[in-house]
Amino acid sequence: MSLEDHIKKAKEGKQTSFNYLLDTFWNDVYNFQLKRTQDEYEAEDITIQSFSRAFDKIDTFKEEFNFKTWLIQISKNIHIDLLRKKNASIQSKTTTQVDDSVYRIIDDNPSPEDKLITEQNLAQLLLYIKQLKPHYQKVINLRYFQELSYKEIADQLEEPINNVKVKLLRAKKLLSEIITNTKN
Secondary structure, eight states: OOHHHHHHHHHTTOHHHHHHHHHHHHHHHHHHHHHHHOOHHHHHHHHHHHHHHHHHTGGGOOTTSOHHHHHHHHHHHHHHHHHHHHHHHHHHOOSSOOOHHHHTHHHHSOOHHHHHHHTSOHHHHHHHHHTSOHHHHHHHIIIIISOOOHHHHHHHHTSOHHHHHHHHHHHHHHHHHHHHHHHO
């Protein structure tokens, strides 16, 4: 199958095509971010967010453009947003001493999705999780109920760790949408 076929299949929601795109372009996006951030942890985090956003918005991708360029642009925008948030949080600190915790602020705080998910009572949360596709249910279960690490989940699912991270990010987003839509 060609790259174009995989993009088309990904737009139809085929997980194997998402995995193909992730495997094919992971190193390009990661290395691009590593050059920008000079930090492996941050580069990986931005790369995961980049694929998550790209897969959420894959319907907007136009075939006349280069997929890799599109991904890199998404990644660049995420990095710029993170820098803005960091600068805002640094400026809001009243002390003149800026320690490493300021730079890690994005990672330490639970995301809005995390907060929304933890606020649900267990029985209700399980009903919401049942609305997810089975592969998302499984990854949520392994991470939050069995409390496995990314590596342990990757081993159990026999998938690359990067796939697991992106799948978990997508699962949390979808779960958050289900909870929000049910409440509204």
